[in-house]
Amino acid sequence: MDGLRVARMCCQFGADRLKGLVLIDTAPAGIGKDRSKEWVFFSADDADGFRKWGTQGVLTDRAKFNEEFARWMVSKPTENYVKWITRIMNSTASGTAALLNESSAYQDYSQTLRELERKTSLLYYGNPDNIKVVENWAKVNTPSASVKLLSKHMFFSESAESFNKDFDHYLATIAP
Template sequence: MKILNLALLIGYLSFFIASTAAEEVKLNDSLSLHYQQAGSGDTTIIFIPGWMMSTEVFEHQLAHFKDSHKYRALAYDPRGQGKSSKPVEGHTYQQHARDLALLIEKLELENIILAGWSYGVTEQLAYLNQFGSNNIKAMIMIDTGPDIAGASRDEWVWYLNDDSDGYSRWFTEGIIEDRDTVISEFVKWMLENPTAENVAWISNIANQTSSSVAAITNATGFYLDYSKDLIALEGKIPMLYVVRDEVKEVADKWIKANTPSATTAYMGKHMMFWERPDEFNAVIDQFLKDMETK
C-alpha cells in the first residue's frame, strides 16, 4: 500500500511539473527572469504581476490553461521581484518593458496577448510605448488605467498630483520606514477575504522584493501616463479591462470616452483574479472566444 501511495504521489508530481513548468531565462550577465508557463499553442498570454508581486499570484490562470492547445499562459517575475535576479539598477517600468522585450525575444514568442495587473499594466504599456504593437494580438488590463497620477479622485488614477492625501508618500517613504505595516495593510486592502492565511501568503511574496526597489518602482511609476499609447490602439486590436467594483464609475467613464470598443468586466477587489478565479477566467475565455470569431 505504501509503495502504491508513493507511486501515485510521484505520478501526480510529475503531471503537475509537466503541466506547469517553472523555468529561468538569462537576459544578460546580471539579469535572469524566473517564469512559469502552462499549456501550448501559437498564442501566448503573458501575465505580468504588480508591485512587489510574483508569478505565484497567477496560479489559478496557469492551472486554467494547463491543458490548452490554443493558448500558452506565461507569467514571470520582473527584475527585483519574486525569484528573478535582484540587480541594484534598472528599477523603472521603462526598463521593465525592455526586459519584457528581451524575454519575448529569448523565448521566441509571437502572437502575444499582454495581461498586466496593477503596475503590471504600466509595464505592458511601457512596452507598447517603446516597441509598438506589431507583435501584440490583444491587450488585457487588470485593475489599472494608463495614467498613474491625476488632479482629483474623479480621474482613474492611483495618486493625486500634489499627493495631498499622502498616498504616494506612504508607498515610497513608508515602505522603507515601516515596511511590515505597509505590506500588511496593502495586502489586506487588495483582498475581499483578508484572512490571516491569505495575508501571510501574499505578504511572503511581497517580502521577496527589497524596500528600496519597492520605493523606486513606485516613485518612478508616479510620473507615467501612457494614455495616448493606449488610446491609439482603439479599434485596431481587441482590448479587455477587468476592474475592481469600487472604481467602476471612474474607470467606465474613461474607457467609454477613450477606448469604447474595448470589453469591460467589473468584479471584486484588486486581486479578483486570484480570489474569484472561476469568474475571472470565464471573462478571459469569453474574450478569447470573441477574438476567434471576429
C-alpha cells in the same frame, strides 16, 4: 503596473502583433489632479496620502505597509492568506518596491491606449473604488474597450472560476 509595461513595449516595439491588452486594477497614467475623478494612480497634491503611503510606507514601516496592502487586496483576508501575500511582497527589496511604486507617477500611456483603440481588443478591470472613473475614461478615450468590475485586487485568485470563465470568453474573441 504590469499593464503599463506592455503599453511601454507597444511604444518601443509597436503593436502590430498585439491581439489584446488587459489592464487589471491599474491605470494608464500615474498622476492627475484628482484620482477620484481621473483614471490615475495618484492625485497630484496627494491629499489622500496614497502616494506617500505607497512609496514612503514601504521604506518606513514595511511590515505595516505589507499588512495593510495585503488586507486591501483581498475580500477575505485570513491570517494565512495575508502571511502568504506578505511573504511574496517581501521578496522584493523595500527600496525596489518604493521605486516601482513611485516611478509609476511619472508614466502616462493614455495616448498609447488611444492609439490601440480599434486596432486591438482592450479589456479593463476596475475595482469598486474606481469603476465609474474607468468606465468614463474608456467611453471618452477607447470606446471599443470592455470594462469589467472586479471585487478586489486579487479577484483572479479569490474567484478563479468566475475570472477564468470571463477571461476565456475574452480570449475566444481575439483568437485568430
